[in-house]
Amino acid sequence: MSARLVIALLSCGLASAVAAQQPAPVVIDSFESVSQWTAQPADGVEITIHSDSGRTGRGMRLDFDFHGHGGYAVVRRVVNIVVPENYEFSFSIRGDAPVNTLEFKLADSTGENVWWSNTPEFVFPREWSVVRRKKRHISFAWGPTTDRELRRVFAIEFAITAGSGGKGSVWI
Secondary structure, three states: OOOOEEEOOEEEOOOOOOOOOOOOOOEEEOOOOOOOEEEOOOOOOEEEEEEEEOOOOEEEEEEEEOOOOOOEEEEEEEEEEEOOOOOEEEEEEEEEOOOEEEEEEEEOOOOOOEEEEEEEEEOOOOOOEEEEEEHHHOEEEEOOOOOOOOOEEEEEEEEEEOOOOOEEEEEO
């Protein structure tokens, strides 16, 4: 049985006492407000965060512009999540954006150790689509720790890194 951590529906599931049941997700961020998200773009790259219509209720709209060069556009939210032994993160996404790399990143309390799901050549769907990242899809990316097991998350990041670059909007 796996607990689910859902992201826009950013949620943390709790293990069920009944083995046959899927654990119910608990919302971490419903995006009714985007005030806890911060923009952290590379030099020369722009990204702005806006509240907008979501798949249900409100959502987060990211407007980015690479201004004709490479780099990354990152948004980050501080959290404090104990990760269950088996987990899944999921979020809904749509976009009006060129093909680029989509990164979903999780950082520890130091910010130096990062786990991620990296999707090069991500085609942003025009209609809402659910992206699921199970434990097996998230790997240790970098950092000084020798313990590569994700146990606790202190920050969640979405990054758009230049594949084709350009500019666009992405809704989460």
